[in-house]
Amino acid sequence: MDVSVTSPDIEKVFPDAEDFLPLNGTDYIELYVSNSKQAAHFYKTAFGFQSLAYAGLSTGSKDCESYVVQQGKIRLVLTSPLKPGTLIGKHIDDHGDGVKSVALWVDDAEKSFQETVKRGAIPYIEPVTQKDEFGETKKSGIKVFGDTTYLFIERKNYQGTFLPGFVKWDSNYNPSPLGLEYVDHMVCNVGWNEMNKWVEFYAKVMGFTQLVSFDDKDISTEYTALMSKVMSNGNGRIKFPVNEPAEGKKKSQVEEYLDFYHGPGIQHIAVATNNIIETVTALQSRGVEFLSVPASYYEDLLDRVGEIDEDLKPIKELGILVDRDDEGYLLQIFTKPIEPRPTLFFEIIQRKGAKSFGKGNFKALFEAIEREQELRGTL
CATH class of the missing domain: 3.10.180.10 (2,3-Dihydroxybiphenyl 1,2-Dioxygenase, domain 1)
Structure with a gap:
């Protein structure tokens, strides 16, 4: 399923919100898990998610492996370390499997970063542009409570399956979605x-x-x-x-x-x-x-x-x-x-x-x- 790349015309329903970013919706939720392959199988089997994208050794990722599953507008990124001594592994040691990042879909990732940091947010990822044959995305991020982070994802110039660095994940095992x-x-x-x-x-x-x-x-x-x-x-x-x-x-x-x-x-x-x-x-x-x-x-x-x-x-x-x-x-x-x-x-x-x-x-x-x-x- 292709990712929407243009921001919708969204009505402001809570006028008291200053809403200077603004946010178009949840782009994806990334969980750090001890076994990403098995976690993806669980979310497909039990919850009806569908295979979407993959990144790992075969795509040039040497430190971690990620499976992306989707149902409706919900995308989960399930990420595991490929070697000991990583920050991903430490997160799992400290917290067990859990949510590391909430990625928020924005029109301008650099502006979102600047606006939040100047108001007191602690930087997590400086604005970065990632490219492949399907276009480019921009990403930035801030730290929030505990070890959790919020990412800002700009994808208006991208037509790929998910993000640069990922390839489409084709699977013969696709249980039906559950609504x-x-x-x-x-x-x-x-x-x-x-x-x-x-x-x-x-x-x-x-x-x-x-x-x-x-x-x-x-x-x-x-x-x-x-x-x-x-x-x-x-x-x-x-x-x-x-x-x-x-x-x-x-x-x-x-x-x-x-x-x-x-x-x-x-x-x-x-x-x-x-x-x-x-x-x-x-x-x-x-x-x-x-x-x-x-x-x-x-x-x-x-x-x-x-x-x-x-x-x-x-x-x-x-x-x-x-x-x-x-x-x-x-x-x-x-x-x-x-x-x-x-x-x-x-x-x-x-x-x-x-x-x-x-x-x-x-x-x-x-x-x-x-x-x-x-x-x-x-x-």
Whole structure:
């Protein structure tokens, strides 16, 4: 599938965002993983991603190997080291498999770098131009929380499959896609009392605005609590909820993440579908495991959220959560962690007008996470 190279005409939906970059959307998400070939096979088999591009020894990459998979507008780059003593290997040692970089699609990578750095961002990659027979791309990057980085990708003069240095990856094994369309948001876990620091970073350095705030009264159970603020760029295509731990009787999911990831990072990636019942049914049939909520959650569901288009029976059978705001409702479900460490997981979300993040589901969701923490002995 060819990559779009021209920026869309995007309406600004959050006027409070300064939005000086601007950002067209998520270009790709790069994960550092211990075995990129096996990880690519997993994402294809379990989640329905398709083969897109490859870089490794045969393409001149001597230190690392990357497989790129795509579904809808979602691209994952899965990268592993080819020798000991690399920064990629250290990242995996420190954090386990996890998200290293979020690449943001921009019209001008050099300007994006200059605008963010002059506002206080720490440089990660100085602007660089990469070329091959299909044209050229420009890339730059900044450091954010922990070892995570944001890249700015400019591809308006490029017609290739993915990026220079990659070749098209043709595969005989291509399980069907499962209806995943685009990245809805990515949740960032930061340390104690660091949420407001990073909220200020998004506002000052990247021109984002705050959409919503949740305190420990909104996101708490009998045992644990956390705080969260949601930051978005002006067109709403890039949204980063920022979580920090809050005091509770026991260890919260954010604390567990920070312990096992050894610092701040991206906790989960929310991906959108237009038919969550079909998508989740297919994901479960391919072995993806989801958090479960008690049957009592559904007893008064329609009284809480009002009428919905979907049949309640499969929603209950699949364990899908439903919430409503002033603009509509949403359906969402969360996988169990997909790595050995209880860190990275995915959210599947379908929006039926709602622009919120499922506040009405927080208690049920976090109680479900606590049940898993108790099984792991980390609550």
